[in-house]
Amino acid sequence: QLQLQESGPGLVKPSETLSLTCTVSGGSISSSNYYWGWIRQPPGKGLEWIGNIYFAGSTYYSPSLKSRVTISVDTSKNQFSLRLTSVTAADTAVYYCARLHYYDSSTYLYYFDQWGQGTLVTVSS
Amino acid sequence: SALTQPASVSGSPGQSITISCTGSSSDINDYYYVSWYQHRPGKVPKVVIYDVSNRPSGVSDRFSGSTSGNTASLTISGLQAEDEADYYCSSYTSTSILVFGGGTRLTVL
Numbered sequence: 001q002l003q004l005q006e007s008g009p010g011l012v013k014p015s016e017t018l019s020l021t022c023t024v025s026g027g028s029i030s031s032s033n034y035y036w037g038w039i040r041q042p043p044g045k046g047l048e049w050i051g052n053i054y055f056a057g058s059t060y061y062s063p064s065l066k067s068r069v070t071i072s073v074d075t076s077k078n079q080f081s082l083r084l085t086s087v088t089a090a091d092t093a094v095y096y097c098a099r100l101h102y103y104d105s106s107t108y109l110y111y112f113d114q115w116g117q118g119t120l121v122t123v124s125s
Numbered sequence: 126s127a128l129t130q131p132a133s134v135s136g137s138p139g140q141s142i143t144i145s146c147t148g149s150s151s152d153i154n155d156y157y158y159v160s161w162y163q164h165r166p167g168k169v170p171k172v173v174i175y176d177v178s179n180r181p182s183g184v185s186d187r188f189s190g191s192t193s194g195n196t197a198s199l200t201i202s203g204l205q206a207e208d209e210a211d212y213y214c215s216s217y218t219s220t221s222i223l224v225f226g227g228g229t230r231l232t233v234l
Binding site: 037039046047048049052060062063096100101107108109110111112113115116117118 | 157158160162164169170171172175176181211213215217221222223224225226227228
């Protein structure tokens with residue numbers, strides 16, 4: 001059974017860089033039918049898509065975060081990572097990693113079918 | 126959000142409710158692959174509908190999805206207490222951008 005687990009600091013200072021890693025177990029990150037994504041949810045607010053990465057390295061980012069976000073993948077470790085620079089209190093949120101099922105049986109799909117448990121990251125001095 | 130949902134809906138057990146998800150009229154043709162997620166408090170979001178109207182294995186057939194014009198809809202029939210949650214629509218655009226709606230709080234009375 002596929003599992004995703006986020007890891008990283010729970011507290012980041014303003015203006016610094018938020019770094020999280022998602023470890024995938026029970027399946028390969030190099031599966032051709034999937035992208036891997038990051039989504040966040042600020043306290044009391046809705047879900048916000050951050051970006052996706054394919055195992056081969058192609059990336060897609062939210063236009064509102066694109067200037068500050070980098071998503072990378074390490075297939076040897078079955079992990080993908082998020083870096084968000086110059087954080088402010090507005091970046092305080094629960095951060096989820098998830099698998100995006102984008103293609104199957106000659107059909108494009110584009111939905112998140114597996115999620116990590118989420119990790120709360122607080123931006124505060 | 127480029128996808129607009131009502132902030133809240135409510136219904137009594139056994140009733141049916143519908144949650145709408147409206148794309149901006151200027152670019153609605155750019156929205157594809159609508160999916161819907163159920164997010165219960167303290168739980169992980171769970172997909173209940175993908176590709177507009179398809180149900181993943183294990184999701185109750187009380188959940189159904191459709192589109193009309195620039196609006197996608199999620200209908201839950203035979204409302205149950207366990208359906209109380211936040212629901213989010215999502216769409217993948219022609220520019221490879223994914224967007225979520227603002228979310229709808231479903232209250233089962």
